[in-house]
Amino acid sequence: MVAESQTGEPMSPTYAELHSHSNFSFLHGASTVDDMAERAAELGLSGLAVTDHDGLYGVVRFATAARAAGVRPVIGIEIELIDPAAPDSAGVVVPARRTSRGGARKRGPALPEPAPAEGLPARPRAERARLPGHRSVVKEDLRGIAERQRGPHLVLLARDATGYRSLCRLVSRANLDGTKRVPRFTHALLEQHHEGLLALSGGREGEIARRLLVGDRAGARAAVERYATLFGRAGARAPVGAGDAPATAGFFIELAHHLLPDDDWLVAEHAALAAELGLPVVVTNDVHYARPEDRELHDVLTGIFHGRTLDTLGALRRPDGESYLKSGGEMVALPPGDPAFAHADPRTARAWAEAIATSGEVAASCTVDLGFEQYRFPGFPVPGGETAFSYLSELCWAGARRRYHPLTSEVMKRLAHELGVIERAGLAEFFLICWDLMRFAKEQGIPAQGRGSATSSIVSYTLGISRVEPIQHNLLFERFINEGRTTYPDVDIDFSSARREEVIQYVYRRYGPEHTGMVCNLVTYRARSAVREVGYALGFPRPLVDRVAKALETYDSVMVRRDLEADGGFAEFFRRPGEGLPAEAGAAEAAHSLGFVDGMGQLNTRMPLVGKVPPWRQPPKPVDPAAPRPFAWLGAANAAGPSASGMWEEAPESPPAVRPGGRADDEGGPGDTPASVAWLRAGRGTGYGVPPARPGIRVRGEGPAPGTVDGRAIDPESGALEQPPRKTDRLGRPVMWDPPAPAASAMGRGGGDPKSSVARIEPEAPPQARGGSTVGMSDWERWLEFCARIDGFPRHLSIHSGGMLVTAAPLIDIAPIERATMQDRVVVQFDKRDVEELKLIKLDLLGLGMLAAIDETLQLIEHDCATCIDVDRMPEDIPEVFRMIQAADTVGVFQIESRAQMQTLPKSRPGSLDDLVVEVAIIRPGPIQGNAVHPYLRRRQGLEPVTYLHPSLEPVLRDSKGVILYQEQVMRIAIDVAGFTPAESDGFRRAMGTWRSTREMEKLHQQFHDGCMRQPGMTEEVAEELFRQVSAFASFGFAKSHAAAFARTAYESSFLKLFYPAQFLVGLINAQPMGFYPVEVLVNDAKRHGVAVLPVDLNASIYATGTEWVGQPGWVLAGAAGDDGSHDDETLHPGEELPEGAGIEARPRPVRSSSCVIPGAAARERWTPESATGWGVRLGLHLVKGIGEQHAELLDAELAHGPYVSLADVVERTGLPEETIERLIRTGALDSLGRPRRELLWQLREVTGASRGSVGTGGARRATRGTAGPAAGRPMDLRLPATEAPLLPAITEPERLGDAYAVVGLDARHQVISLFRDALDRLGAVPNSALAERRPGPVRIGGLVVTRQHPMTAKGTVFLALEDESGMVNVTLWPDTWARLRGVVRRHALLLVDGDLQRESSVVNVIAHDVRALTDVAERAGGPEAPAGVRQLGHAGMRRLG
């Protein structure tokens, strides 16, 4: 049936692809939905169905992309059924295969259990291993299992909205019946949910094809009958394809031809079967990638999926590259459409032609609209007689009366205005839902605050959603919501991270589990995962892949190339031949002489993947005895003299050290294995690049079609090697091209300049996937290319950190759900973006560590000092707090603790909460890129006058001293200066941020410009400059409402840090991971502020870190100290004695230095009870690796039973494994047993060995620790004393420190640098605390790197925070320094830095010129040899810094 156009002329068939996979098939599809849609449009397809495996992850994106491309989207899935449609006794359809490692299980009719032999008990069935907390295995191991060994496929397409609902239900049900990522699709389920669905037979892996392929024609027929009955037949119709069958039929036989050996036959069989049963047929291509060349990536993905290399994939790969998106013309040109075929089998040929047209018709008949706006609100129960809106306004007015005294007309006007907008937008329910959540949190005492654009409305304020008063802080309502806004307002609510789960559970309860789901987060390939998985799949040895992955700084897989090119260790692999090192000369010998590694990471003597033709890929026996040995041609070429490029001539004998970092770099760093170092060393000079152009390479365009006459002889082009040495593959087939002709194969993207695919990308070119075939690239090039191509591919799902979807209709009618890893938690298969696109309502319930920290701090204060602090009613103008902030003494404070913040605080000197709002907003990419930071700081310091581009800007920018800092200001400029409406201004802001299209930007630019010109006194130049500033700001800025909410929290945390440092430290440690600094920095900072930090002690520490009374300092007891620390030494009370191991020598007195602020007695009297100074911190057992939350209860209970008296007691009562107890000993947690550490370590094995079997006593507690085995009869069990330990040397201080750092990552007593202080003194290094007093100029410092930053905005500059025992200092490495010293800085955490000291208004900065590893330098300077724990710091540091 060929469609006819209106003019009556036959048109070419409008083909639509109905069976295709995108990368949402998770490693089964190699193109994005955007690529697929774009390609479909290019090919002129009328429609495209993306039918990903078992899920609807990509449908929203696909529908959007397809509409944008002008292709009709068809929503569908391909499911894998677990049972056959017709009886399958032979196991043809559902083949038997191993279901778990190590054993095959027979499918089909269950065999009777073998009767137990007489007298013997029945053998218990082995249980499958299950992870704790999971109801079943997480994921079936499908590696190495081909598609044909799995269940039969079936393609389902949604005909309409009902069909979409069926799909959602089907997927949801199958997922809930199965385990995570292993849905169970059964025919029973299909029978329940098939309304509105069309089914296609599933191609070669469908049940029908499987049966036909083994000759089970009757079975195939039965299966077809069953499907046709289920999905519906067309009305009475005789010949195939006649009439209007497709419009009514529900089941279609799929014809597909992939040029496989039996495809002709299979198509004919399918067509015959369809004709017999009167069923319609469609043509599909089971597409797995958009373009032919994507086939290569598809193979790599298959390798990743199966955990194999390309070489070992074998039949798991598709044998040819025909699964790309084809046009109607290409489908017609396949053999069944061929005239020759038609001659031989006219019936099938006719069916094929008709089926192509039917495909288009089927696509046209599918109409699914993914708009769910009408379902978005779950309905909020309101008291009788009220509507949602009347209830909301009642709540708002009540809240306003409570919060505003007096209730001014301004407040009333604004509230009335906002309520009006909310009513018109129909958002009352949305606010009620948020209000309800906050109400719940308040009732439960869960710290919570609204954030984001929500905080700018007075409605949010009166409802208690936000804590920031919008009128006083000049917050713009239109930023949050306006009538022209098309997207949904977003409300983010932060909850204490420790208690967020309670709120989530509440939402489930409130709206019912069927209306509530967590939004998923698509985890995509990032740089490291891409490098690793692609590297393994391409067959690179594991140690090398690990090494490369570790060398990456970027998270962006597209930038991998840039990173590796910059790294001294890898740069040369990407060097163009002739650019640097000699190429292959001597590589083989060098490689053979070194121990190398094979694909399993084992050392062997085989040559790894180097050059174009690795030796193990050479045939074992060359056909020709004279054929060259591996790499012999290199030698020959070398001997023959310089090649065309002449590069070998210049090559020095041994490779020069080109690596900027010098030789030390390839010694490897922590984390390197000997194998990876060997690799690197040998890798230099092996020239992984493309071999130099050799005579004999033929470059061709696309080969002629198979139809051309006769084979042309291999054209031997001129050159030294007239006849290239023949290479043969394992099967002895000649490989006539040598080396492979670049882009010559038909797999390439249609010819083009063949050289372009070989040429290495220029370093300055923007890194991106180049597309096209990778044939002709070197292994390294190919690796990077695939990393770039795989970037952003979805890898798996995780739960979004807080997005909850709440809907009116049952969720499974709107969105497919599946199991999450967490028990009993389901997650929607749509992510945040999809949900927005669908215009559904989403609540962002986020966990904020700082809220948990503040909450715990407040509870501790209440407990320790009997003082209850209400942070909501805390005055906003405590001068001591601002003095501390101005001194940049903000380690641990929310938002303003970062390096960049600490550098600006002394300059901006915030003195009020509004200033703090500025401070939070200013250190953001937007203001930094808009060049707003320095003008603001200078104006703030009075170094330059505040000016405005135009007087009309003054009211808008007065708060921020004439610079643009907030998104609100952009909008206000648009409204007040350029005359936009509020709704337009919001669109303007968003367009600025996203640069959606040049045309749109031009339009807005013009509108902005024209509006500005209407202002009196405006000039062209000023209008242009204003537009430039506004567009530079883009969307990288904070909304002021957002900054205001954060500033409030920053202020509260500053207060707590200043007056309750011990409690605050405990709050911070227990809320980890959070914030900018590791625990070690927080602890050292607290110690500098006079907080005694007590080490982990099994007899004193509970699981969590807590406070401990340590006695009060003298100046509190004497009450004499002023706020500035001045006091009379003679009258000073000595103070209460510090406990042993308090971590500080003495308590510091109140100070207000440039870096440390400790309030004196006068300030404390106003804000704290006296006892607050007497508390120290006891580190908790949770800091010790190996002790987790599961031990918390037991450890706390055991400590309450009384102190541990001996090692045996510890082992017996805690039940901890030997290695954890060893860690406890090494960290000093068992020092309170009164025995030296070495003795305890000596005894440990004996003691644990004994009690692992049976413990003599223990009473009821023993029962909880599992069953005891037979008594071992060892000394412990018999209550005999432990073997006497020999006289062991006492542990030295360096050893102690090393152990402490190795086990808990910090030491309560000393900072690690104190160990090197003598050596540092000898080397002339100054302590960090002395830098503030020092003249600017050359300086040498030593310290531990606690953070390392590469800000995107700093253009390659790297910042280190270097801490020693006296303080922290910022070290700056300019890009060239970083390039030179990268190796050292990345591999060592303890550094000795030579540089220049700079000081600007008390901000100290060291510009590094040279950086060395402190451990090495100190050792040479006669200093202490670093103990193992300290040596490993380099590694630990690297890990900590990611």
Place this chain on the structure above:
Amino acid sequence: MTRLLRGHPPIRVEVDDGRVVAIAWADRHEPVEVCNHWRIEESWWRAPIARDYFKVVGEHWLALIYFDRVASTWHLERLYD
């Protein structure tokens, strides 16, 4: 009994409208009919192999021949006696 031809010698092939109609090898020219055909694309990461295989049958010969899509040459791979 088949003969696997190690060298995969180039052969002459006559093609009419996309169909293989005759092959010529070792001084012998024989009209043939295609009884099966398929395509393989292999080892692109090493040395690409892209071939269209044809199983052809003539009066004397049953042969497996292929068109090398990289080099655009015809070869004889196997002869069935």
